[in-house]
Amino acid sequence: MDDHGRGFDPDLDEGSIVARAQDGDLAAFEHLVVTYQDRLFRLAYRMLNDRGEAEDTVQESLIASWRGLPMLADVNAFDGWLYRLATNKCLDVLRKRSSHAENITDPDNVCSLTEAGAIRAPAGSDPAHEAEWSAQQAGLILVLNTLPPVQRACWLLREMHGLTYADIGATLKISPAGVRGMLARARHQITEGMSQWR
Amino acid sequence: MALGDIPRLGCGRSIDRIWATIDQPPTAHEQQCEQCQTARARLSGLNEATRSLRESDLRNPSLKAHPGVTNAIMDIARAEIRRSKRIRLHSTVNGTTEISEQALSSIIRFAATAVPGIHSRRCRIEVRSTADNLSATDNLSATDNLSATDNPSENTGTTASTGPHLIVNLRVAAATGIDIPRTVDALRHQIRNAIPAGVGITAGTINITVEDLYDV
Amino acid sequence: MSDQPLNGKVVTSQLIASLAARTALETPGVLRLEPTITGFVARLGPAALQNLRNAGSQNGTYRHDGVAATISDGTAHVRLDIATDIAYVALNVAEAVQQRVRESISHTGLTPGPVDICILAIEPRS
Structure with missing residues (x-):
């Protein structure tokens, strides 16, 4: 199946791309996923030192962003908000880890x-x-x-x-x-x- | 350690202050003070290591998410796609014809790409029932001088006046330096033509709000 | 509840659905049928199993991505979710689909009932 809103222009400013993703535009959201997934992965990997867990974190935070996007009030605050989702997921993983094993x-x-x-x-x-x-x-x-x-x-x-x-x-x-x-x-x-x- | 605590050297200088001026030549005090010199050396080592780690992490192909991650995310997004509300265009005993708000928005966004200096953002479309049509012109937005309601007499030109009375609320970002009123007029004109041409109904009311500027 | 005879075969809601889907896809200006949440859930949920078991029954609804067909007392009711080509007038495309689907239903011996169409996407043809 093709994505919605073809004719999507990647030269758009990020605020406009976020706004379209808020309206459910999959092509716009995919653009955001591709833009942010590696950045989030680098953060999660340096936080967790585990590839699999880092990838899970990237996936979970971007999916949470898809679900939460319509509620985001300021489109220009997207990056800070997404980093917040990812950081908190990393801290959750570490908290669970330390409750299971001794944390170094x-x-x-x-x-x-x-x-x-x-x-x-x-x-x-x-x-x-x-x-x-x-x-x-x-x-x-x-x-x-x-x-x-x-x-x-x-x-x-x-x-x-x-x-x-x-x-x-x-x-x-x-x-x-x-x-x-x-x-x-x-x-x-x-x-x-x-x-x-x- | 309290949150606001910033580590200080024996000489009273804060680590923070040395860090902030690490790229500048040492001050007179720093040239004299052994503690400051040690701290400067260590911090510039950290500065160097930080920069090199940042750059090598960026280049490192193994510090990228697996390509499958994009697909996994998009599969879920697609499965959970937010189907917008549907607007009834036409109804007879042979069946009804509806259009999703998303499909209508895509016509509007497509029309907006023809206007230089405009990036369309969120688009909400409402329908006013026929009974309310008479008072359509009363709905002028008083608060926002960039939004305006068109004179409905324009509407009866191109296509037969069929379908619901649409109220299009489009938010846009404008390029810095453009003539906003003129651009918004051109945009409204594009949309007014694109809806009958693309959907086959009249455009109704078109409210445009410039909510942001973008740099070119 | 008796089966509807057609050249010795049985006209099922599944047949009507695939006929309607094919007719829609052959109509100029239609890009594709659009799967919906309902379709997705139906594929995974108990309704999907129900559809598999009951594919041949009358007086039931058959659902597939973007198309649903119900036969009730010899009348076929169809719902189609479509994506249309931006080069066409969407409403005209929908009306052409409606007309063609009703026509092809009438060839099965069933009475064409309402054909409801929802335009879910409008895109340039790639």
Whole structure:
């Protein structure tokens, strides 16, 4: 079956694409899915360190966005809202995980994390690319995974995805000033961790 | 740790402040202070690692969702497609003919693509029952000077005046710098012609609201 | 409740549905039939099983993607959900479908009842 609203113009501004998806236009929604799925995947993978769970998170948040779109009041707030859906799903997964098993958040566990393969390049990347991974990057990923989930989310949303303090604050239910403080603490902990690791 | 707490060095400088100026040359204090120098070195290492991780994650083909994810999402969206309301066009003993609001909207959106500087957004279509038609002109929107109700005398030109009286409420984004009143008139004209040509009924009332501007 | 004879065969709601679908698809300006939520649910739910078991019964409704047919006391009632080509006037296409479907029903020996049409999408032909 073909999608509705063919003749869809991908040069539209995002607000107009979101508005059409709100009206049930599948082609417009598909455009949003394609635009955001990899960004959300990178966030979810760095939060969860598990491909399957990250893909589930991407899928669930985009489906939740399809269902919730008609209620979104401001079309220009779509990206922040979608990141909010995805971040909260990641935090839910981690909460469930920690209630099932012991959660590794202790910086002293850095070595065991290395052994557990957290530093490994994701499966499927070619050796040449793997070689590009600098020691610094590896250390960063390692220490990042020792941060408490909310702090890690805060750091990823800001540094990897460029969200505003206001959007991050709305996601994590803290004030923009609280976001600033959390980021400073995250950076402090990361630099401490990275210096210990070396 | 309280939420607002920002870690400080022994010299009293906050980590946040050093981070904010990491790309600038060190201040006089920072050149003197050993703690600041250590912190600067570490933070610029983090800055470097952050940038390189961001770039390599973007390039990394294995950090993309499986192609099947798009299909899985679209399958569910399709199965749950929001079928909009249906508008009755025609009814005889031989059967009724209806059109979905979505199908009507697509005619309207298609017409809007002919007007430069306009991106159509949400489109709501209502039907006024024949009994209400007499008072159609009373429905001028008082609050929004960009929306206007057309003179119904225009309606009786091209096609036989069949079908329901439609009230089209279209929201659009306009390109920055265009002549909005003129563009909205052109848009209304396009829609007024496109509905009879595409659907076979008269256009009724066309309300257009410019809700946003987009950059070109 | 007796079967309707047609050249020694039985005219079922399924036959009427497929006849109506084919007639609609042959009408200029019709792009396709549109599956609806009802159709989707019917495919998955108990109604789908009911349809499979009861495909040949009279006085029942047969539903498939975009088409439903009911035979009641020798009269066939059809519902069609269609997508039309933007190059055609949708209302004219719908009326042509209605007329043609009624005509093809009359060839089965049944009385053509109402043919209800809903235009669910209007698109350019790709």
